[in-house]
Amino acid sequence: MTATDTSMSDEDLREEVRTWLQQNWKDHLPAPTPWTTTPALRAWLGKVVDARWAVNRWPVEWHGRGLSDTQAMIVEQEFRAVRAPGAGQDKTHFYAITALTFGTDAMKRQLLRGMLAGEITMCLLYSEPGAGSDLAGVRTRAEREGDDFVVNGQKVWTSGAATADYGMLIARTDWNSPKHRGISFFFLPMKQKGVEVRPLRQVTDESHFNEVFFTDARVQAENLLGDLNNGWRVLQTALAYERSVMGEAARGARRTSDRAAKDLLALAREAGRLSDPVMRQDLARVLSYRRVNALNNARAKADLETGTSSPIMSLGKLAMSRILHEEARLRTALLGAGSLLDGAAFPRADDANFLTLNAYFTSI
Amino acid sequence: MTATDTSMSDEDLREEVRTWLQQNWKDHLPAPTPWTTTPALRAWLGKVVDARWAVNRWPVEWHGRGLSDTQAMIVEQEFRAVRAPGAGQDKTHFYAITALTFGTDAMKRQLLRGMLAGEITMCLLYSEPGAGSDLAGVRTRAEREGDDFVVNGQKVWTSGAATADYGMLIARTDWNSPKHRGISFFFLPMKQKGVEVRPLRQVTDESHFNEVFFTDARVQAENLLGDLNNGWRVLQTALAYERSVMGEAARGARRTSDRAAKDLLALAREAGRLSDPVMRQDLARVLSYRRVNALNNARAKADLETGTSSPIMSLGKLAMSRILHEEARLRTALLGAGSLLDGAAFPRADDANFLTLNAYFTSI
Amino acid sequence: MTDAVRRLFADKHDESVVRANMEARSGFDPAFWSALAELGVTGLLVDAAHGGLGGGPLEVEAIMEEAGAALLGAPLLSSFMASALIEGSGDSDARTRLLPAIAQGRIVALALTGDVGTWTEDGVALIADREDALLSGHASFVLHGANAELLLAIARTVDGFGVFEVAPDTAGLNSMPLPTFDRTLRLARLTFDKVPAHRLDAAGWSTVARTLQLGLVALAGEQAGGARRVLEMTTQYAKVRYQFGRAIGSFQAIKHMAANLLLETESAISAARAAAAALASTANDADELVALAAFTCADAYDRAAADAIQMHGGIAFTWAHPAHLYLRRARADLQLFGTPAAHRERYLKALGA
């Protein structure tokens, strides 16, 4: 039993995980996304969780090993080396992190393993129509009724609500106290008749998002996270987890930025605009945004690891929004009249047009 | 006597003003500015007022002829034709316009002629330190004492305060009612010991503006414009007059824009950047701002004359601020390293640098 | 007439019509089109002798402001440009043959530029044989090129550029509809393989250039009108919509954005109308003002439509909301008849720089 892995030397740890992977990791699986899994993937993730590789920094009683960040990263390196998913979820699975932080032991027993193993999928039930980013203005209501709360109201811009098993819900449980008080935070079961999910048709003519309607939907009192009417604090923490996960994701930014750079330059070359001095200035500008974003993320990561807090992480959204809008504008300019066209037959235009509209979603 | 000039035909009117100018207009004078006059100019303006050419749209009892806008413009054309100043002050002298609208007959008798004749010069006592553009937050106080009000407080960013005879002052006369109530509007005599004017050194290292300090300064109750504590309405109207005067001034914008265009292109040519495609894009952009501003003003003027209200006039400041900032940026870019230099020996750099800093004053 | 047209758009061309047009193959509502024809709009530039109103750029610009605000999908722009092109030619029986048809509302298309889509001389990818009888090559980005009843084509000839009349159903002429990002737009790519054509008398590139000037003024009007409408939508919305307990219009960020948009939109209107006036009076600064209007209006519309989505927030990210329809049109107009960058270059040249 590995209850005291911190005593273990880095070499032994590396050896152990390597051996385990050699014995267990065979096939190649698609990387997990927040709201789609496959049986094969779930089976693998289950193995990872039970072998305690999923959340190494977490305590032993909750599928972890209580490892230091450094040692945990050794495990994650080895998983990355063979492209095996499932490790490091204590940094990436912000639903599970939220549950660990605020959930009752009962709830943790009920949900944690399933979440880490991808058997229980989740969605966010925060935004409401008209309220925009003003979550304190939430009007969806949850009223106590016996052991349950009864939920009525509407949410919007939820991703993966159609497939999710549970949603992280903020609802008003007290109408008398000031706005951001009187809010509570729940894990709401989505698969019940009181919950109706309608896909939203986006400007891009796709549907990644949904509207969710609650009509006397029920959630057990034990699925309340944090204290009653104290959900605002839970929400702030959950949002912070979400942001830092974005930060983790952004570690890949350097690679992305290189790919994007190659692709933009290729487009400029194809369009015969690479020698146009005006376009070259815009090219340099747009490419620099991505590159600098990667540098920011690297710095933020370093700061994080040395424990110094950094304001950069909170700027990820703003930076990404600028990158996407500027890149869309540039791609359009490079294509000129070609950007009038659209669809699979004109992939370059299709990319530019999609990006133009999709860039707005970074601000949701 | 010309009390019923409206009955007069356009031709007769044109004839009358032409003859009068032939008989009276000799020398060439500098155009009047809000806060500098010369004896010669004052003498001439006095003549114009007494001949009732200064404010033709105004009623006869106040130096006017009660002319229609069309007829008044005939007079102004004839004055412009011989470059004689002084006509059309009913459109340009917003201090006098304010006095006419809100002043008591006593005050009008006391001040109007002097203002129109340039014998009484004025300044604005609106802004206060720290309050920025929030005039409702005015903290300068005026307290009733017999026939006078006693004024204490401080104003800032006043132009021409050092030479002005009177200042248009907003001061708080009631501290109990909400911010924008309890403000009163005065014509305050500047030449008194309770008023101290200190020049402000600007970033440009010049001093066009002043700080004004009031220590028990006195203003007669009859110099109150509008009702007591109702100064906010007076202020709004006075500001509207000021804006429309700016609009009038902007009629010259087309000529200015042409000059600016020539000068920018000359600079680009000197700097050898006229063939640089990147600079050419910026050149076109900056030149277009000025040209379009001239077109906006022309349209606003037309709207004004057909009585249709136009939102453009209110945008003059914003437009000018954009023009100046962008032009400063472009001039700097055209000069390159040359913009590091400054002073009379490097006039091009001096212009660009001055403009860079001065552009900020458009937002005051 | 503008008032009548404005009323017609208000009564018969609301958002539902626009969305129907998006799905329609032709891209427009024939009934509405005939209504425009009855008002004389399609014959606006056609002289009275040929059944038109004998109007000019000023009227065109005014009408296009309304069309732009309503996201008209019908081939009005082509009708205007075709009339200008034919009126500009010295071919009197082409006039008598074609102008009345255009005035009556027949759908006309202009094959002007090739795949490069520059709408410049060197962009022309059609060539006539030595006898000026047969055209070969291609033309792209042809407005309503797939369902045109009349077709005019610009081609290189042994003596410079020529303007040709082509029967749309002739053998050797193939038209392929192009999928467009702006779904209210209808573009086609036409390929010519020895297609018989009739060359118009006394019409060369200078005639085409004047036609493009008119096209740019019309487009500027559409852009100014569209920008104004989308800004109205936004400010209206900002007034009513509440966030953080206040109308979002009361937030400085929004006010600031709105003030800038108002400036750009009003500037676009001024520029478009000034260009129309200059073209009407053939003032010597016509080239300058048309180029100025071209990039000023294009950028203003693009900005107004883009910011509208920002200012509406989430609701504007849905297909059901009209904001993206204006963004799509604004981006399309950014490319038609030349890019803003190209127009800025032309503006400087017109200024003698």
Add this chain to the structure above:
Amino acid sequence: MTDAVRRLFADKHDESVVRANMEARSGFDPAFWSALAELGVTGLLVDAAHGGLGGGPLEVEAIMEEAGAALLGAPLLSSFMASALIEGSGDSDARTRLLPAIAQGRIVALALTGDVGTWTEDGVALIADREDALLSGHASFVLHGANAELLLAIARTVDGFGVFEVAPDTAGLNSMPLPTFDRTLRLARLTFDKVPAHRLDAAGWSTVARTLQLGLVALAGEQAGGARRVLEMTTQYAKVRYQFGRAIGSFQAIKHMAANLLLETESAISAARAAAAALASTANDADELVALAAFTCADAYDRAAADAIQMHGGIAFTWAHPAHLYLRRARADLQLFGTPAAHRERYLKALGA
């Protein structure tokens, strides 16, 4: 050492010192300069054998962040570049002669570019005679060129570019101080008429290019540090200043501006440090990262200083307020060692485009 330097700036280089320097002929406070020398800052890049600390680009960038924040007027940038140039040469007795002097804090100037002020090969306006003995021509924008105690000059020779040591007091060498918009800056124009000079061994344009790379990293550090400081001033001010009854920092417009400034400033810091690291490790993407830092930091500082004035409002329009001092420095740094546009070009070239 950075901490010691930070303390030194905090204790001995506040705004009053900056304003005094603006009036001083030399542009800096000798006492403060010797204090820097005592800390070893002037010899940061000089190897231990010659009395320096043997530091590299990383240390230079860190120090320059502090210098930029404090608007240092002293010739530190020149000391760093001169050390790099000499260390980069193969001239061992020039090393022994010059490096200790620089480490001790002697004022050194670099005559690199002519009136065009491009800091590129074709910008060099000095030429050596065939014997490499006499220099003629001119150099401009020479930092502290009027009161330099040591002078290094880049000149064209029969075999490419050469690096020359010149005694500042030699006959035929005239230096004219140039009036500058940034009054904390000291520039001079030097004219050479057959001025005797000593050519350094094994130092050509590649040595100069490496020196300029270091100069750009140092400048990027100054810009990042200045941007961060001016942003701190602004946000601090926005917190405390009230308008319309609320802290102006609570207005969305300000928040929005501040968030963008924070992004640009943090990006500048990241870019400057990454460039320093790349140069230190002579990584193969050093050219790319130095160019990236050069325009990213220049634009960020310019933007931060300009917006600072906007956000402060009226009070920042006065001579007494420090905001304009940062704006002047930011605009100066926009030009030194090449313009942002030129660096963007170099960035693309480094990316192989």
